[in-house]
Amino acid sequence: MRPPNILDYSLTGENAERAVELGLAEADWYQCPIPRATMRKLLERKDGPGIRDSIIWGGLIVGFAAATIALWGSWWAIIPYLCYAVLYASTSDSRWHESSHGTVFKTDWMNNVLYEVASFMVMRESVVWRWSHTRHHSDTIIVGRDPEIVVPRPPDIKALILGFINYGVYPTYFKKIVLHSFGKMTEDEKTYIPEMEFTKITSRARIYVAIYALVIAISIATGSILPILLIGGCNLFGTWLMPIYGLTQHAGLAENVLDHRLNCRTVYMNVVNRFLYWNMNYHVEHHMFPLVPYHALPALHDAIKDDCPTPYPNLMTAWKEIIPAILRQVKDPAYHVKRTLPDPKERIEEGIPHSQETPDADGWVEVCSAADLGNEDVIRFDHAKKTFALYRDDSGKLYATDGICTHGNTHLGDGLVKGKIVECPKHNGRFNLEDGSPARAPICRGLATYPIEERNGRLWLNVEKSGGDGARHQKTYKLRV
Template sequence: MSHDHAAAVLPVPTRLDYSLTGENAARAIERGLAEAEWYQCPVPRETMRKLLERRDGPAIRDTLLWFTLILGSAYATWALWGSWWAILPYAFYAVLYGSTSDSRWHEAGHGTAFKTDWMNNALYEIASFMVMRESTLWRWSHTRHHSDTIIVGRDPEIAVPRPPDLQGLVLAFFNLGVYPVYFGKLFRHALGRISADEKTFIPESEFPKIYRKARISVAIYLVVIAFALATHSALPLLYVGLANLFGSWLMVVYGLTQHAGLAENVLDHRLNCRTVYMNFFHRYLYWNMNYHVEHHMFPLVPYHNLPKLHEAVKADCPTPYPSLLAAWREIIPATLRQVRDPAYHVKRVLPSPPSRAADLPANRGALAKPDPEGWLEICAAADLGPADVIRFDHGKKTYALYRDADFVLYATDGICTHGNTHLADGLVKGKIIECPKHNGRFNL
């Protein structure tokens, strides 16, 4: 990995305004960095269709094992309570509860972990509570994170703003910075108030849902506190609430490898994301989010297919980090350097541009002329299978042509309403097209 002093696309002053309503929010829009078109590695169309396939099996297996480990360690803690031996199962429980819930929250939030929607939604709500994230707010926050990844003034999920707050980063290992922010927002939302920053990425129609869920969460915490007082035991609080104090450290170890120390304000995920090789144990706990370049480039690919996606695109990506330790050996000095030099970032070395695969999606129909009845020949019928979509351009317009599982044909405008993303790269699910960038869904 090479390092240099080059600034990102936008000049970095001593202290940047990372708010979503400040000067850098307007500047990002002016410079074309908001809802922009991002680089994508070339992947053959048939390969991508296989990678997008969703299944219930892998996530059911992994989730049942996960809940078994959580409940088993919770029971062992209760059984050993009163002796020092209880520390061992509780430490395991706290990490499962406070750290590994993050990756379950993430994948279920994208709607890709399971094929069945209600399973994704159920796991998402449970994991959101465990990781101390309000589910509706963070669903929209993460949508913006994928639209404008590490774009200053646009991305609400930049974990290490420049210059880095070293004390805050240390406290993050114990979740100490999260508690006041999370509960402050939770009580504010329970009282029916939304901040100015939140209004920039959450539709007003979602506000009642945020208020309702915040009140439910507050009620759960009050019940836990009441139960602890009634039983004269700290165990209920250790199970719910304090587990994040003792068990969030692994989430930070994993999570900061995603973007910390890398470029801001670039439109190439290969420059602001890391892919880090991990062993099977870590990949299970992290649900393959170590393949983070691949995930950001193609967020519709389920976690269980990310290793295959990595193999398909690795020739067009920077060299992956060989281990967690290797990634942290870069992150720590880069972060320390940014304290005194906020313009500094790690510059990832990109490979030579690849040749485009022959079966990549084509811009069909651009030169087609209508027949006497006004119809255009776009493609052979065999080129568009069931539950599939292709792109075609004509004149100055671009479209998406779909065939659903019942072999019914549809055509729509090609560009997603959220931003500069073509729906032909999305996933047909029933009579819905899912946006490849935001996971937004639209009726055909």
């Protein structure tokens, strides 16, 4: 029996059901008002910044690894090795994170390659953690829903301290990759990962096991521990920077709230720390608008800072709040840091097209001026009790679908059009514009599509003739998402 002051943080327990009953699961979250034109500029994807920063990061890792190998056998090897270890084990976390959102590069395959590499480096199974992080963004610090709550209450101080040397990750990680390599999943994982993804998890787990087995074999064959220290062992010595950065995100803040300004921190950092952390110090901004690339987060911060709590001036200030809060929560689990919110800002009404007009005999209604919808853009349109998303692709072709994402409670009118797909603003999942079919996880169910055309400079939508993937019979996935 659990003591009364210890909450059930599992995804299959009493608080999972309670979160749903209280309307905290897949809920509507507060978003700071921001002009549409400003947001469209911030959402722009680029290859340049990601390529530049990845080359610098990768070059440093390779350079310090080479120096370690060259100096191996002398005490001087310790210096480049510790630099290598922290770059490998800690800064891979932010690379894993950003590439999981698909925002590092404009070119998708680059995001996928970086994600797989960084996942292995930071000891996270790529498929499992993609779905885990999706849930984290859906239900941030919602007890019983978020699988990534790092500091549950009351905090385990010993575990937190050992986390600086990756102590708790090793047994959990290796146990799970062995379990997954045999095709078995935990009950918690089954609540947020669809069954169709299980084979991917199994195949990747087998690759991970094979890599570690090869490293051990090379170590035995060469009679040197160096291969193990370079791959796997370095997480013991280099993970310490990750919690220094990462615990500033949410530790000590409110649980079960629907406002990221109350459960996330923005902490100012110098240019070196921001490079190592890839601007994740702007964490309120990232959670509120996860489609914005890491290199645009400082500009996003400038755009919404007047509607957010005062940022922490540096890491030290944030930690001066975090440590006392965690220590107090040991005896008083209900305690949390209460962030002071500014006075509410006036909402920006930018004229969402809407109509109550009765469709003509063929089901068509007039929407708005065709000039209101540019290339690679999307707008929302409401008709009667139904809402739609209208798109132009990069060639100027028009499309229309249901407005609400089938995975999360969010409108695709706030999403991003890339070529012939639309990206959900909440989870970065994607739909094909042609037929509304899923194009990228976590999307499992398609959208209905609708005829749309331009007549004499006006857009017209057929609101009655649905088609596409969402109009067909859909397989039901038994997920609590």
